[in-house]
Amino acid sequence: MVLAFPEEYKDRIKRINKRLMSSFEVIEDGNLRAAMTHYPAAGGKRLRPLLTTIVAEAVGGKADDAIPFGIALEMIHNFTLVHDDVMDEDETRRGIPTVHAKWGLPEAILAGDAMFARAFEVVLESDVDDASAVKLVDILARSVRLLAEGQQMDMDFERKKTVTTKDYLKMIERKTAVLYSAAAQAGAIVGGGNENQEEAMFEYGRLMGLGFQIWDDVLDLTSTQEAFGKPVLNDIRNGKKTLIVVNALEDLKGKDRAEFLKVLGKKNATARELTRARDILDQVGSIDHATRVANELVAGAKEQLHVLRPSKHKDALKVFADYVVTRKA
Amino acid sequence: MVLAFPEEYKDRIKRINKRLMSSFEVIEDGNLRAAMTHYPAAGGKRLRPLLTTIVAEAVGGKADDAIPFGIALEMIHNFTLVHDDVMDEDETRRGIPTVHAKWGLPEAILAGDAMFARAFEVVLESDVDDASAVKLVDILARSVRLLAEGQQMDMDFERKKTVTTKDYLKMIERKTAVLYSAAAQAGAIVGGGNENQEEAMFEYGRLMGLGFQIWDDVLDLTSTQEAFGKPVLNDIRNGKKTLIVVNALEDLKGKDRAEFLKVLGKKNATARELTRARDILDQVGSIDHATRVANELVAGAKEQLHVLRPSKHKDALKVFADYVVTRKA
Numbered sequence: 001m002v003l004a005f006p007e008e009y010k011d012r013i014k015r016i017n018k019r020l021m022s023s024f025e026v027i028e029d030g031n032l033r034a035a036m037t038h039y040p041a042a043g044g045k046r047l048r049p050l051l052t053t054i055v056a057e058a059v060g061g062k063a064d065d066a067i068p069f070g071i072a073l074e075m076i077h078n079f080t081l082v083h084d085d086v087m088d089e090d091e092t093r094r095g096i097p098t099v100h101a102k103w104g105l106p107e108a109i110l111a112g113d114a115m116f117a118r119a120f121e122v123v124l125e126s127d128v129d130d131a132s133a134v135k136l137v138d139i140l141a142r143s144v145r146l147l148a149e150g151q152q153m154d155m156d157f158e159r160k161k162t163v164t165t166k167d168y169l170k171m172i173e174r175k176t177a178v179l180y181s182a183a184a185q186a187g188a189i190v191g192g193g194n195e196n197q198e199e200a201m202f203e204y205g206r207l208m209g210l211g212f213q214i215w216d217d218v219l220d221l222t223s224t225q226e227a228f229g230k231p232v233l234n235d236i237r238n239g240k241k242t243l244i245v246v247n248a249l250e251d252l253k254g255k256d257r258a259e260f261l262k263v264l265g266k267k268n269a270t271a272r273e274l275t276r277a278r279d280i281l282d283q284v285g286s287i288d289h290a291t292r293v294a295n296e297l298v299a300g301a302k303e304q305l306h307v308l309r310p311s312k313h314k315d316a317l318k319v320f321a322d323y324v325v326t327r328k329a
Numbered sequence: 330m331v332l333a334f335p336e337e338y339k340d341r342i343k344r345i346n347k348r349l350m351s352s353f354e355v356i357e358d359g360n361l362r363a364a365m366t367h368y369p370a371a372g373g374k375r376l377r378p379l380l381t382t383i384v385a386e387a388v389g390g391k392a393d394d395a396i397p398f399g400i401a402l403e404m405i406h407n408f409t410l411v412h413d414d415v416m417d418e419d420e421t422r423r424g425i426p427t428v429h430a431k432w433g434l435p436e437a438i439l440a441g442d443a444m445f446a447r448a449f450e451v452v453l454e455s456d457v458d459d460a461s462a463v464k465l466v467d468i469l470a471r472s473v474r475l476l477a478e479g480q481q482m483d484m485d486f487e488r489k490k491t492v493t494t495k496d497y498l499k500m501i502e503r504k505t506a507v508l509y510s511a512a513a514q515a516g517a518i519v520g521g522g523n524e525n526q527e528e529a530m531f532e533y534g535r536l537m538g539l540g541f542q543i544w545d546d547v548l549d550l551t552s553t554q555e556a557f558g559k560p561v562l563n564d565i566r567n568g569k570k571t572l573i574v575v576n577a578l579e580d581l582k583g584k585d586r587a588e589f590l591k592v593l594g595k596k597n598a599t600a601r602e603l604t605r606a607r608d609i610l611d612q613v614g615s616i617d618h619a620t621r622v623a624n625e626l627v628a629g630a631k632e633q634l635h636v637l638r639p640s641k642h643k644d645a646l647k648v649f650a651d652y653v654v655t656r657k658a
Contacts, residue, residue, distance in 0.1 A: 026474075027474075027478065028478060029478060029481045029482070029485070031481070032477070032478065032481045083438050083439075083442060086434075086435075086438060087434070087435035087439070105415075105416070106416035106484060107484075109412050109415060109438060110412075110416070110477050110480055110481060110484075112442075113412060113441075113442075113445070113473070113477045114474055114477035114478070116442070116445060116446075116473075117445075117470055117473035117474035117476075117477060118470075118474055120449060120466065120469070120470035120473075121467070121470045121471060121474060124466065124467050124470070129459075130458075130459035130460045130462070130463050131459045133459070133466075134453065134459050134462045134463060134466075137449065137453065137462075137463075137466050138453050140449070141446055141447075141450045141453070142446075142450060144442070144445075144446035144449075145355075145356075145446035145447055145450060147446075148439055148442045148443035148446060149356065149357060149358060149361065149443070151439055152358045152360070152361045152439060153358070155435060155436075155439075156358070
């Protein structure tokens, strides 16, 4: 039986969206509230809340019990987008003005901070015993601290000459995978899973999150703006040391290497230069290499599912993992 | 018996500082860690951690059990300073460069975020049962969300023509008092106080925090840079709608009013203009009025102490409240 993912969860995503948006109502000031809801209201796949609810079901719990934690993760994710856009001085995000472009820098910093704080209030709305609530808070706090450390590494990489595969994986583990491992681990806790399941779900989320980021890097090079939903070839322009670039720089020599390095991080690179740089990465085999690594990571993620009894929810987690490295957007 | 406050707590403040600084060691990146510790390492009175530990003792608990929550508050306080300095574009704070002046904007935003996250990890180091831990997290999360709402009000006030006393009190309740009420309430929880004591301690902290902020506004007008430890007459230059200004604008008429309004918010005002504006506030009785209000609030705070049995810790809380509206810095 093939699950249509994520279409099958349309109703659940609606419930998640409703609860997410209503979680901002407590904010009195209309301006601050508008800045906080700007990205969440613009949509999103809600993969993290979805993951946390499906894992909760897969260990025998109820999906809706995991929604508060999922929403907290979504708030944290959106708060990092707001602050990252300020740091990167990006004026648009997926076709809409960024928060600081629309409301100014102070408001953007504040809106991010308020979302961050609100996430910790929302987590405590989870219908779990106190011991589990403490664990959920611990997971969330640790995740956000690691996110900040990952963002620091990402910024450092832009200035660094040499970045190894190990460095890159550590960075994306913190910057991306941490919210997926948190989602899956928390789902196991809320759903009443045992310790063994909790650990396996953490690892499932971590491996899937790594695969997610590497596949995102691949899409930046192989997709079109129309399909991807955001401008492509941006990572080259911004000089991002993705796995693809790290791998290519280990192999590239001579004229190709020189030509590629000239374009990497060139903010005003032409479409022609960017396409040529992409072709160099392709010819040296680095895009294929990254695709292979992403698939291996997701295969590893799926192996972790052996701790779960057969169920349609377990099947959904397999399909979820595959979706992460086959999606077009 | 007169307590020498806060000198009597010198050893405790040393312990607080040691634990505070060691709480940053988990941060791997040296640059990020340096930005995070920049303000905490520059010193500070540590009034919030001190308050939380003394309240814990006053309800029959141990001071050191309350140190993690106190440190979390200190981290939150310092994180708001880092982000507020970015929003206000301040280049120095108490004689040292601000975090963004020294490390740049992205690093300052990130350092603030990381301190924020770390605070929630540190709270969970409290040696309390899970039910109390959940309450502590709830208090902290709510406080930070209100802080952001208070900062929003403060920014709005600079643009607003009319601010009432009620508006002003609501703003400082969120922006300043919330960390004092949190400190005192959490101290009661950690120390094992009953519900009645917990509520009274919240109110004690709230009233004291309001008094603290109003007294700070008074010091900005009546102190010298040498005694205050930071530039004076800054609130007039920045157009802050303090209680003193709000009260004066209700009474000032004619030439004095016009003259005062010309200087309020004038970024390049001369020392002569600022002094004249201060004198206008003084002559209309608004500085005396604010001093009276601050003292009344602190008297109200002390009344809340009736829920505590007589002890030297209860005495210390009286002296603490008086200190807040008699301090010179």
